[in-house]
Every structure is written in C-alpha cells, then in structure tokens.
Amino acid sequence: MRFAVEAWSPEYGVSGDESQLDEHAEPVDLDVEVAAKSWEPIRASTLDTIERVVFVDGVRRIDARIWVDDGGQSRQGVCASVAAGAVVCTPQKATVTEVAVFRGFFTQPLEKAENIQTKHGDYVYVPCASDRPEDIYLGIHDQMTSLETSLQVESSEADPKGESDGGDLIVFDGPLRGRNSPNSVGYVKTQHVQYLPDSHQPILGRLSAGERTPLFHIGGRFGRYSWYLRLPSEQTHPLAGIVRCEVAAVGPPSEAIALAVRTSGVLPWYGSEPHKDSRAPQNLYPIAGLENQLRHRLGDPLVLERALRNAAS
Amino acid sequence: MGEETEIVGRILGTEDATPLLFWVAIAPGQHLQLDDVIAVDRIMPTGETITAYGVVGQVRARHEGAKFQSDVFMIADGRLPAEVSEAAEIQLTRVVPETFVPPLPGEPVRKATDSERDVALDFADVERRLPAGLSRENEPIYLDLDFVDGTKGAHVNISGISGVATKTSYATFLLYSIFNSGVLGASATNTKGLIFNVKGEDLLFLDHDNTSLTPDQRARYGFLDLEPHPFTSVGIMAPPRPGDPNATPQTGARQVGVEPYFWTIAEFCEQGLLPFLFADAEDERQQYTIVVRSVTEQLRRCARTGDTSDGAVSINGVRVRTFEKLVEVIEDILIPEDPDDYVDAKWSGRAVGGGTINAFVRRLSGSTKYMSQLIRADVNNATRYQLDLDKNQLTVVDIHQLHDRAKRFVVGVVLQQAFAAKEASGVADPLQFIVLDELNKYAPRDSSSPIKEILLDVAERGRSLGIILIGAQQTASEVERRIVANSAVRVVGRLDSAEAGREQYGFLPGLQRQRATILKPGSMYLAQPRLPVPLLVEFPFPAWATRSSEANLAGTIDHKSLGTKDMSDPFDEVQ
Secondary structure (H helix, E strand, O other): OOEEEOOOOOOOOOOOOHHHHOOOOOOEEOOOOOOHHHOOOEEOOOOOOOOOEEEEEEEEEEEEEEEEEEOOEEEEEEEEEEEEEEEEEOOOOEEEEEEEEEEEEEEOOOOOOOOEEEOOEEEEEEEOOOOOHHHHHHHHHHHHHHHHHHOOOOOHHHOOOOOOOOOOEEEEEEOOOOOOOOOEEEEEOOOOOOOOOOOOOOHHHHOOOOEEOOOEEEOOOOOEEEEEEEOOOOOOOOOOOEEEEEEEOOOOHHHHHHHHHHHHHHHHHHOOOOOOOOOOOOOOHHHHHHHHHHHHHOOOHHHHHHHHHHHHO | OOOOOOEEEEEOOOOOOOOOEEEEEEOOOOOOOOOOEEEEEEEOOOOOEEEEEEEEEEEEEEEEOOOOOOHHHHHHOOOOOOEEEEEEEEEEEEEEOOOOOOOOOOOEEEEOOHHHHHHHOOOOOOOOEEEEEEOOOOOEEEEEHHHOEOOOOEOEEEEOOOOOOOHHHHHHHHHHHHHHOOOOHHHHOOOEEEEEEOOOOHHHHOOOEEOOOOHHHHHHHHHOOOOOOOOOOEEEEEOEOOOOOOOOEOOOOOOOOEEEOOEOHHHHHHOOOHHHHOOOOOOOOOOOHHHHHHHHHHHHHHHHHOOOOOOOEEEOOEEEOEHHHHHHHHHHHHOOOOOOOOOOHHHHOOOOOHHHHHHHHHHHHHOHHHHOOOEEOOOOOHHHHOOOOOOOOEEEEEOOOOOHHHHHHHHHHHHHHHHHHHHHHOOOOOOEEEEEOOHHHHOEOOOOOHHHHHHHHHHHHHHHHOEEEEEEEOOHHHEOHHHHHOOOEEEEOOOOHHHHOOHHHOOOOHHHHHHHOOOOOOEEEEEOOOOOOOEEEEOOOOOEOOOHHHEOOOOOOOHHHHOOOOOOOOOHHHO
C-alpha cells in the first residue's frame, strides 16, 4: 500500500468534538426515584471512609493525516493513537493499574488498505463508515471505548479485605454508551444536552455542594438511569460544578439508586480545584492524573510522525 | 559479573549521560546510597565492551506525575495517581578500556562488588596497597604507596575542624598502617616517624593499649589485615620543666619513659639556630635581620673555635652555660655601656643604626623566658639530650606546653635537623615521616619565616630525600599554597561550611563539599591521584591510647590533681 503523510500539521482538518457523541431528543422519565412533582435536591450521605474506587478513562491523539493511493485515487486517512487506563483509588494510594495503547490507521473501507508498519509500532487498519471527519472521529472514539472496556479492571474479589460490598465502584469518564458491567457509572463532565424539562431544570441551580437530583430514566438506544450532582466549587452560575452520572438501566431502579448514593458520596472528595485544573471541579483529580499518564504513554507525536514519514517514503 | 548479577537500575535517558557524570534510575525494590560503587557496560560497534565505573554522588527521589507541591497531599490521600521514582548521580571513577563515551540510556547498572570493586576503585593494578580505611560496608580502601613514599608523589595533607575532624587520629592511623601493613616490606623496620604533640597530652600514650577499643572496632582492623595493637617502638620527648635544674621532662599524666630534650648552647651556636627564635627573620623588609645574620655567624665562630665538650661556649672570654647568659653577653656586645663606644661591626653588621640593634635586642631578650629551658648547658652531660630521631621507630616530640615562640623554634629546628641529616645521607631510604598539626601556624599563607622555608623545602624536595610530611590544619586556606599543592594525598574531615566553599577544596565535587560539613568523627574524604573522585573512608578506632584516660595506667595517676580536663571523646559516635 502506498501512502503519503500530509505535510500540514495533524491539528488541521479532522476536528473532534465530544458533542457529536451526545444523543439527542431521547425520551426522559422523571418518576424513577420520586414523583416528578415532588423533585427536591437530595443530600448525599456522608461517608465515614472513602471506599475503593476505580476510574477508567481514555485519551486519543491524531498523529498524522495521510493520503492513501487507492488505485490511482487518493483517499484520506488518519493515523491516531489511543490509550485507555484505570486508576484504583484507595484512601492510601492512587495507582494506575492498567494501561493499553492502540495505534490505528482510520480510513474508509479500501480494498488495498493494510496495517502501516513503523519503527515504533504498527498502525492497525481500522475501516470507518466513510472518510468524512465525523465518521473517522467516531471510529477513533469507538476504538478508545472498546480499549477501555477491554481493560481488566480489578474487581473487589481481588480486594482481600472485602471492605466494599458488591464490588468496587467503577467510574467511566464519559457516557457509558452501552457498557453495562456491574457497579459501572458513567461520568459526564459537560452538559451539552438538556435532559430535564424546563419545569425541572431550575432544580440544578438549587443544588448545594454534594447534593444530587433524584434519578430519572433516559430512553433511546442505551437506556440508562441518570442524575445530576453538584461538586464543591464556587457557584458562579447555575450550572457551575454540575456533573451528570448515569448507570445502565439493566437492573431494578433500587440498584441504580444504591449506586447513585454511593457515587454521590464519593465523587466530591475527588473534585479538583481551579488553580490546579482548568476544568475544575468536574475534571476529577484521579482522572486528570490518569489522563496525564495516558497522554504520556501515547508517545512523542514528533517521533511518531517522523516514523510515519519514514514508513511512507 | 555473571548473568545472574542483579540489576540495580538503568541509565536515565531524561538526563544527559556524559562520560564523567551520569544518572541511574533505580529499579523498583532496589536502592543505591551515597558512596555505592557501580558498573555499567557499553558495547561498541566494534564489539568491544567498555565498562564505566563510578561512585554514587547523589541520590534523589521524586513523585512522577505531580505538578504542584501540594499534589503530594492528594497523592498521599489516594486522590492523584503518581509514582515515586529514584535516581542516583554517578561520578565516574574509571573507564576500562579508556574510551570516554557516555553509557547509553537504558543500559543495566550493577553494583560493583569484590574484585570488580577493586577494579572500579583502581586498586586492582596497585602493586603496593597501603590500607587507608574502610568503606561503610567494611570494605578496605587503599592508597597507592607510590603516591605516598615519593616514588610518584609524596605528602599527605589533612584538613578539618579541631575536635571532630579527628585529623591527628587519622594521621596516627596512617603511620600505623605504613609501619605495620607490610606494604613497605623489609624497610618498614627502619622507617621512622616523627610526631609533634601540639594539643594536650594526646599523643604521649601511643605505646599504650586503648582501653576504649570495643571488640567491634577491634574487628575492623581485621578487614584491613592489620593487627590492633599500640605502636611498639615509641620515644616520648618532652621539654624540661622550666626552672628545674635537673631538666626533668614537663609532663602531666605520663611520667614514665619520657625523656627531656633541649639544645646545648654549643649546638645552638654551632648549628646557627638563632634565626628560629625570630618568626619573621626571613622577611627582608625587617632591618634587624641583618643583625640576626651577623650574630648567628659570630656565635658559630665562637662555638667552632672554643671548647664545647660540656655544651657551653666561650664568647669574648665569658663561659656561657645558660640562655639568659647568652642573651646578656650578646646584649653587652651590641649595646656598650658607654654610648660613645664603638660597636663591633662583625656582630652588628655594617652600617646598622642603633634603632635596628635595639629592635634585635628587644626581640632577643623577649624570648628569654620562653626559651631558657630549651637552650642550656647547665645540666650534667648536657650533650646527651640531643633529639635522636633514629633511636625509636616513632618519636613523639611534645610541644603543647610551650609558648608559641618556643613551639616554632622546636618545630623549625627539629625539621631542619631531620632535613639536614637526610641531605647528608643522600638516599631516600629509609623514609622519615613527619606528622605536624597546625600547619597554618608554621607555614601561614602570607608571611615568611625560617620554619616556613624549611616546610616548603620539605614539601618541594622532601619527596626525593625521603622526608614525607603528613601535615594537618583546620583550614587549608590559611596554609601556604605550595605546601598543600605538593601533597599528593588530600584528606578532609569535617569542615566548617564557610571553609568548605574555598578554592583549596577544589578536589571535592560540590556534593562532597556539602557533606564534608556533616562528616562524623572517624570519617574522612580521601582524594588520591589515581582516582578523580574523593572516597569516603572510615578508619578504625585507634588501638593505641590517644589520651591519658584511654591508657591503662593502673590507677597511678590522679587526673584531678593534674588538672587534666576530662575531654569528651571525639569518637563517641563511632562506637
């Protein structure tokens, strides 16, 4: 397979925006935990000890844009690196336990496409729906999600003390998008979509630090229970410090409520402060630390780009 | 160096690795500490293996993944993931074969032990190894005798704060090692040592067992293949008690086996020792030095022409038996009673004014009360009290109770006599070692004196004559540069932090300088020409008594009545 590396820096062109991932116009049911008419902020139970929590996150980076020679036709493609990892937090130590790195060559399905071999590893050919930037972006994101899912996240069976009942809480950064392993919580930092009806939206502004809304059900492709939570922060606007959590709607609502109670008790402890993180408080410390390590594990972009150019020539 | 050698870490790639200085990332579960000796290989394109050896100069640990100082609290709380990483800075000691390339990042690093350690510290090729101390793991550290005995270099210089630097103890340890390690072979028996005892009666008991020597410390001699016992052939010389007509030695705790020393009037005149009474006699700016020279000449003439069999000298018809008398006679000659009388120009020197003569006489008579017990012929058989450096292997000359002027005189004269004897014999063998503390007093940086000239002679020519100076001082910065510069071996005990920053300690890399300010008693930095890095050595607690309280004197001495202070033991921490 012949290909060339775009001379332009990879930042140009394919753009990624998380908002593409948000599901729109899905039916919402507010009567899960309490009746819609009696919605009030719920104070999280304060925890005596912080239980063991696992945070899972992934990062991605476009290393190079390439042009593939497809029988005389030049086709666009993207070489990208994705990494996923888990950090296990105990009251004593936060440890990055699992890290997986994947390098892929994303393009539309091509007959002659094959893996790109470089000095620093192979870029595996991943066919996407088309070569439109949105599809390529989704392809990369799906790789990251499946990498996250493939991690052997330690469950509480490995916890000799067995302190936590029913397994460790596993917090995935971002929407669950169909992941439904037990004790898994999706953690959404940014609020692009308004799920609550206008009648109930103002309750978010009334949440104090550590308080959450009652659970509600979001229908659609990935049915899940969700709630909003306010992390401790300076409340400069109604949505400051608001995050949305979700669990897969596979079990009865009572299980989801129990998970919501646990999560809401734990997460404020990990909230970041503005002078340390530009996305405070939503970007939790363990996730920020994990992302730093994952970005580091992606490798030096200049070294990888040089390796790709060498492989192309 | 087999396959199974444990890897303690790998060469860091995030810091520059250079041929002389590089960093090692320490593997999990491993550790390196300061002074550890390591080895790392590099295979050259030719297939040749180059091994770089070094000692750990610095070790650091840090959190990887932390950006802010306060992150450490979150890491401890389990909120932020971070790893602790440790790295050690390595100072190159040797590279074999000599190809100065940096070790490559990622190369495995091992600790150099046993025979490889000898290679790393360049002991392996040393034919004559002089045990110079132990590492903290009780591994021996050697000096190349070639750099001590004058073959390639000579002289040892020791710096450090009084009391905690244990300079004198280390000097005696070196002497002991020279005499007893067998490194000198058959000539060890004839090798002589001379120590000036400048402080307390510390060195008057070198021939006694040290009662404070613990079994542990005793065992440390074994690591150096030395037997722990006191010096065997020791002569203790002390100045006579002032005012005592029998010239009994002036010592406190030690009364037995001490011999007095002094010079007869005849020796004083004959050998021209007068200049040693004047600390600044060599200073050409001083007018009265002309008078000193003339008088010295005349005294020598008197001694050579008259009868000196009983140690006395006749000057202008007067039989001179005491120093007071000598001063009196000289005064009479230089300052006639009648001011109009003519002064003998042979004595005063030509065209010398009255003021200059007065300056000389004033200085001379000022020395009377300090010198009279040392220069005399009023004792029976006065001539047998000459200092004989060959009588015993080790001669201790006590000067601690003398006035500064008398100290300078004794040191200067003894050194000159030793030097003259060596010059006369014309061969370096057997070696004469001289231990002198407080070099800054005898060879100060910015002045000139007869003693300094002698010391410079020893430093610059002693190597070929077989006179080896083991000099010590609190502050090398106050000692004549050429004396320190001529010492092949430099030793540093604990230093004052201001002193440690001075250029005289350029042989200590930055970190070692910093550490020199916290060295504990019994630990020294040893810099020798074969190694570019000074090594930390510990030396075993002396097996010989270094003060009266350590000597087993069978309770014959009442310390209180003698007024000897019960000094705290500077080696306390070592035991």
